[in-house]
Structures are given as structure tokens and as C-alpha cells.
Amino acid sequence: MNAVVLEVSNGPAEGLNSRIKMIKVHSRGFRNKERFANVIYFHLGGLIFYPEGVAERYLPARL
Template sequence: MRSQLEPMVEIGQFINRHWQGIMNYIESLINNGILEGLNSIIQTIKRKARGFRNLNNFMTDIYLKCGKLEFDLPKAFI
């Protein structure tokens, strides 16, 4: 912060503004990458659907795509 170089002052200010978030990551090693990925999937579902008749249909599609559900479907008769 006491540097005469402007880029160093900017980096010091950036670190001060984000100090709590930096420390939270160092302590927990958790970030929001998974949430961003899920949000991307949900936005894709919304774009592909071009509108749902109701919110329940939209939520059902989200659960089916994001829930990683495994269905034990009966096998065809041989």
C-alpha cells in the first residue's frame, strides 16, 4: 500500500477489498464452481424449453437433468 508504483497499490487495495473471501477459501477450500456449473445447466434447460406451462414442469426438468437420477427401468422381454 505504501509503494510508489501504482500497479502495486492497486493490487494491495484489491487484496484488502477481498481479504475475507480469500481467507474463507484458504480455510475451507470451497469455491462456487459447482454452483456456476449447475446454473449453466439450468439456463440451458430454460433456453431449450422456450417457456414452460407452469413452474412445476420447469422444476421437474431441472431435477431430471441436475439430479443425476438413476432409473431402474425394466428390461425388454426376450
């Protein structure tokens, strides 16, 4: 009911949870929670680690 009235969705949260679950599955486990959190930040943080010329040439433009 609230989704219709407030016009909000939990889709973005579910998408993020799905991506975190895939990281967990592909890694086959972590030794502790801190390492797991670091991997999530690394993969989902949105950082670009390529040199400037490479990022401009090969990666799609970011908004």
C-alpha cells in the same frame, strides 16, 4: 478471502446454475414453475432410464 482461507469454491454451484440455464433456454419457456422444476429434476437427477443390458453396454461406468 474466504475462498483462500477455507479452500472452498462456488464452482460446482455455478456449473449447476449453468446447466439449469441451458435447460431453460432450450425449452423456450414453461407454463408454470412446477413443470420447470420437474424438467430440472429429470435432466439433472442422475437417473438411468435404459434397460439393464443397454446401460451396461453403451453408457460409461458410474462411480
